[in-house]
Amino acid sequence: xxxxxxxxxxxxxxxxxxxxxxxxxxxxxxxxxxxxxxxxxxxxxxxxxxxxxxxxxxxxxxxxxxxxxxxxxxxxxxxxxxxxxxxxxxxxxxxxxxxxxxxxxxxxxxxxxxxxxxxxxxxxxxxxxxxxxxxxxxxxxxxxxxxxxxxxxxxxxxxxxxxxxxxxxxxxxxxxxxxxxxxxxxxxxxxxxxxxxxxxxxxxxxxxxxxxxxxxxxxxxxxxxxxxxxxxxxxxxxxxxxxxxxxxxxxxxxxxxxxxxxxxxxxxxxxxxxxxxxxxxxxxxxxxxxxxxxxxxxxxxxxxxxxxxxxx
Numbered sequence: 001x002x003x004x005x006x007x008x009x010x011x012x013x014x015x016x017x018x019x020x021x022x023x024x025x026x027x028x029x030x031x032x033x034x035x036x037x038x039x040x041x042x043x044x045x046x047x048x049x050x051x052x053x054x055x056x057x058x059x060x061x062x063x064x065x066x067x068x069x070x071x072x073x074x075x076x077x078x079x080x081x082x083x084x085x086x087x088x089x090x091x092x093x094x095x096x097x098x099x100x101x102x103x104x105x106x107x108x109x110x111x112x113x114x115x116x117x118x119x120x121x122x123x124x125x126x127x128x129x130x131x132x133x134x135x136x137x138x139x140x141x142x143x144x145x146x147x148x149x150x151x152x153x154x155x156x157x158x159x160x161x162x163x164x165x166x167x168x169x170x171x172x173x174x175x176x177x178x179x180x181x182x183x184x185x186x187x188x189x190x191x192x193x194x195x196x197x198x199x200x201x202x203x204x205x206x207x208x209x210x211x212x213x214x215x216x217x218x219x220x221x222x223x224x225x226x227x228x229x230x231x232x233x234x235x236x237x238x239x240x241x242x243x244x245x246x247x248x249x250x251x252x253x254x255x256x257x258x259x260x261x262x263x264x265x266x267x268x269x270x271x272x273x274x275x276x277x278x279x280x281x282x283x284x285x286x287x288x289x290x291x292x293x294x295x296x297x298x299x300x301x302x303x304x305x306x307x308x309x310x311x312x
Contacts, residue, residue, distance in 0.1 A: 001031045001128065001171060003057045011057035016209040017049065018202060022126045023193055027054060028189050036151050036172035038187060041195030043177050044239020048134055050195075052175040054131040062111065063117040063170070064132045067139045073146060077156055078116040085112050108160040118147075118158055122166040131170040137179045144186055198240065200227050200296055206240060207247050214247060215256055220249045224260065224296030228289045233275045245269060260287045 002008040005028045012019050012027075019027075019149040030037045055062045065076055070140075076084040085107050106112075115123070121131040136144065150156055154166040174190065176182060181234050198206065203223035211219065222243060238246075255262070263286045271277035278287055 001004055002028060005229055008057065015053045015056040017053035017057075018198075018206045018209060018290075019050075019053075020202075023050075026191050026193055031171055034154075034169045036174055036190045037193060038174045038176065038190035039193045039195055040176045041177055042197065042210050042237070044237070044241065045195040045197050045298070046240050047173075047175040047195050048132065051130050051132040051134075051175075054171060054173070058127075058130070058171070060124075060129050061129050062130045062132050063121040064134060065117040065136075067133065067143075069136045069138055069140075071139055071143060073143075074116070074144070076116050076118045076143070076146075077158060078114050078119050080108065080160070082112045083110055088112070110161070113158075113161060118150060119158075119164060121136055121170040121172075122150075122154065122156065122164060122168075124168050124170070126168070128168040128170050131172045133172070135177055136174050136180060137176040144183055148185055148189070150185070177226050197226070197230050197237070198242045200224060200300055203227075203240070203243065204300065207244065211251065214251055217301075218250060218258075219247065220252070220255055220297035221258055221293050224300070225289065225293035228292035229270065232279075232289065234276050234279070236276060242269065249295075258290060258293065258306060260290050275287055 002011065004090070005025065007017075008028050008031075010022055012024070026037065029035070037050075039050060051064075052062055088107065089103075113119075117131065121129055133147070151172065154169050155163055157163045174186075200220075200223045203226055204219055207214065207219045207222060208216075208219055225246075226238055226243045249269060252259070253265075258266070263280065267277060267280055271280045280289075
């Protein structure tokens, strides 16, 4: 998928995805060794975005399986289209005379199989796709075990259809919010990455890459506000994507610095549960967050200034 580690770095940078050296090497090795990536961490820390950035860097598509409690193989792998099989029999059944074996084989082929994302990911003929199995921790152990054949032998066995082998091996990203501990057999087949919310320096870099002409001081304050909110024991800490939305909203409104008076403006963007809304609605609490955001911003600016002086 990628010519070299440097090629991957340049391509990911072109997608405006900020990646650390360890993650960069893990992605490259996973592509070269055809190993899945298991990425665990809190919601909104960039796990899903990694899969889409890799796909954009490789100029390919994402096949996404969104996991949820009770998901079955028919949603993940697919199932035979009984309505299409019945229509075929009614329209062409009389042409086969007594050759039931041929009819049966035709009916139970990929031609009459409605493919799910796992199967589609194996059947890309020219270039591998990125297979994203998102929020794998939501499924049970039986579903998790079903994935082992795919991740070990790059094939899927379906009753009546048979064993389907990969035409190209997909790049697999498995994400988990850690609602349930995933089993050891699956972990042994993967490279493991742990994602946390970014440090303020990295969040500033993300905001800079994704924003357009944003004031650097406001960018630093938004990143500082993200750090303050995530340390505030919120029910739903703001994700990276939500902070990007906040920065874009402030840019649209022409805000150059967040002040305590902006509380009501920011509530719909930052508070996504009733408990968080109530906490952010408290004047003293919100004023403290704004104070912390400015303190984080100024500390970062001072550190960058000191580094610049030393390098000069």
